Amino acid sequence: MKYVNMSKQVLEHIGGVENLNHVEHCATRLRLHYNSKKLVNEEALKGIENVVGIVSKAGQVQVIIGPNVNEAYNDFLDVSGWKEEQHSGAGSGAEEPEEKKAMYYVNKFGSFMATIFMPIVPALITGGIILALRNLLINYFGVDMESGTAVILNAIFSAAFTFLPVYIGFTMAKRLKMEPIMGAFLGALLVSSNISGVEGLDFLGISIPVVDYSSSVLPIMLGVGLMYFVDKFFQKYIPETVKYFLKPLFTMIVVVPITLIALGPIGTVLSDYVGIGVTNLMDNIGGVAMPILAALYPYMVMLGLDKAIMPIGFNSVASIGYDPVVMVMGFISNLCIGGTALAVATSIKNDKSKKGMIASFGVTALCGVTEPAFYGALIMRPKVLIGTAIGAVSAGLVAGIFGLVSYVMGGCPGLLTALFFIDNDGGFGNLILAGIVAILAIVVSFVASKIILSKTETNKNSNSETEIKEVI
Structure with a gap:
């Protein structure tokens, strides 16, 4: 308590x-x-x-x-x-x-997406790290791919990612103030072995496209969005005495066919286009785009847009096998904020408790959670955010030019999720690149911020001396 x-x-x-x-x-x-x-x-x-x-x-x-x-x-x-x-x-x-200006809708959208994805993050982080450990054990420690250990570790990973539509269905339905179990119900239907990837299905003679819904995002979001309006309709017109039984029944009778025949396939096609678009972006202008995105990421977090763009990362992993944008720019940015916070902490001379608090904020940021550092140490020292941006641009250039990617999509990118950069075959090349980028992000942001802080202190002392001389 x-x-x-x-x-x-x-x-x-x-x-x-x-x-x-x-x-x-x-x-x-x-x-x-x-x-x-x-x-x-x-x-x-x-x-x-x-x-x-x-x-x-x-x-x-x-x-x-x-x-x-x-x-x-x-x-x-x-x-x-x-x-x-x-x-x-x-x-x-x-x-x-x-006044409903552009930022009103940006804030609304970011807040909505955050409440859908953030409750799922612990499972995603756990599943991603477990997958990386499994690949390491198989490729470098002689563990048989068919062994019970490998199977169980893979099952933990699958539980986190394969059933993503179930989790999103639950959290989205809850956010829309429907019965959360109904959203999870629809998600479970999509990933069911009787539906997902099954050929030759039809409903009342209407052919159902073959779609693999494992780890998908947009299909369940479109389905629950439809469910919201259907639920409101039946809430209004079904008598109270039979509403408990008939409303969920009628809702699923309407929502399931429309989702399977139309919304699910549409969501899958959109996901594929997102994956292709992200790949083309990074292939063509990654060296320019990544440093800019990494420098802007702290302000995306401030606006809640970091959660709003999470579906882009999920769709990229599902369609092309890796995420070259969302996790990478978050990884760089969070490490830069951590480096800057540590620079602030080491610049504090007389207040040990404040110094220790900000240092802990810096360590937390390095682990992927930046809000304490950003709001508790940096935002009231706006000049040091220039140091953060310098670190982000420097590390982002290296990441963009050499093509750093994340093979797992999950929240709070930082040192604790570094194993996400191990490729699916257990190769270390991408992880070594991530290590170089991480060192560059932390060191450059720390040094740049220390220089800015020292110059600010020098200017402050100089101004104080000038004021004293004028008084004398």
Whole structure:
């Protein structure tokens, strides 16, 4: 119950439980969706102990906690007594109107995608590392591919990635405030051995295209999107007395054929085009695109766009076997933020506790979670972000020119996910390139940030001396 006092203060400054209409969390942030912005005291939220910072979005406040956000989330639920089912539909239309410029829709989209993919990230990271370990054992330690050890390790990987439509179906249905099990139900149908990749199927005489739905993303998202509207229709017109039984039945009768005949194949074709487009981009202008993308990535995280582009990475891995963009630019950027945070920490002389805190933020960023470092150490020192960008551009040039790719797609790219760069045959060439890129990212961003910090300190001292002379 480490976060009880924090939760009490957050609840007070968010306007109480009555002002909430949805509560969730991602890898580092407690996301509180409110009804009235007038009741939210953002300045007070920033000063609460254990709160690294806040991000204000359309209709929500994101309280940055760090890697222990799940513990903070559970304490907040206990303290507030929040229950989703008691507030279903609350806040619809109650939220104060906002000027709907481009950033409004960017924030909405990023937030929506984050709530779908972030709950899945721990399984993806685990599955990806297990796959890399399996390949190492088979290729370099003499473990038989048919042995029980190899089979079990492969099963762990498959459980994380093959059943991705099940997980996405669950989280997306939950985010759309439907019964989450219905989204998972549709995902399980898509990956079923009776459906996925099976030839000769038809429904009422209409031929069903042959599609392998394992590890796919867009088909289930399109299917659950359709389910949302079908569910709303039946919610309105089915009598209450039989709704519990008939609504899910009628919903699946409508959604399943349309998904299998049309939406699933369309989503698969779109995924293939995404893979081809990403490959052409990196083949033709990777040396230019990657440094720019790596330098911009911290601001994508700030806007929530890093989660919004995750489907691009998943589709690339599913269609071409690797991801040359999303994981690579995240890997470079996160290491650069870690290097910059460590530079800030080593520049602090008189405050040991603050120095230790920022150093821990830097280590956390190197492991793939950058929000504590970005909001707790860097954003109030905007000049050092130039050092981050210099490191990202330098490492991005090497990664883009030599074609660094990730063979596994998962969240929070950093040193802990370095094994994702081992190719599917267990080769180390791509991993060695990733190591060179990592060293370059950390060292250049650290050195560049230290130089910027030292010059800033020199200028500050010089200005102080000038002011003293003028006073004298």
